[in-house]
Amino acid sequence: MSGPDHARAKREYTSALAATAVGAAALITAAGQTWASGDVEVPGPLAAAPVQVDGATAAPAVAAMGWAxxxxxxxxxxxxxxxxxxxxxxxxxxxAGALAGVWTGTRGSSLAAAALRATTARGELGGLHVEWGWPALAAFGGAVLLAAGAAAAWRGPAWPAMGSRYDRHGASAATSRNGPADPADLWRSLDHGEDPTADPAQGGASAEEAGGAPDNDDPDRDRARPAGAPAAQKEP
Known part of the structure; x- marks a missing residue:
């Protein structure tokens, strides 16, 4: 992915995360507020009983979709x-479920039924006043969540993924240093006392640098010695 495309994908990804969080928060907030209020006319000399309907009672799907x-x-x-x-x-x-919940939950019959469920008083429901601001906030949250989901379904595979940066750089570094990772080769290296993670480009340490003694028993080296040159002394 080129630089401009990567930057665009990163912006889309960040925007989708923010939009999802905002939409969910709007749904949860709206569900906990009062959507309608009214009075229940109680038979007899008793005064009317006030009743309030919150979003969770009027539209249970709104809160559920917010947490989802x-x-x-x-x-x-x-x-x-x-x-x-x-x-x-x-x-x-x-x-879509949140929008459907707002639509059905703000209908007059649904609000009236929710108001009667929210009170223990029994009687006729009087005037019911709807607080349209909170249902509107819930509708906004549902629309934002739907839009963010559509963007994720369409463009999501091109967005950055958690850990992809480390996987990419770690894999490329390991490949450039050691070539293809073969478990059998790694075990053989460990058996020979070699470090399989060492960088071959820097060159391995010589036997003298590693603290080992030079190999004086090599017959090929003796044959390659000029005539008359003294043979290498072997250590006792």
């Missing part, structure tokens, strides 16, 4: 290739 979106942040970081594409598809489903 937070898990998707970790999935984007830990995956690569087709696994990241699959994570993106799941994020699209999470965002």
């Amino acid at each position: 979106g937070l898990a998707a942040v970790a999935a984007l970081i830990a995956t690569r290739g087709r696994a990241r594409t699959a994570a993106g598809v799941l994020m699209v489903l999470f965002g």
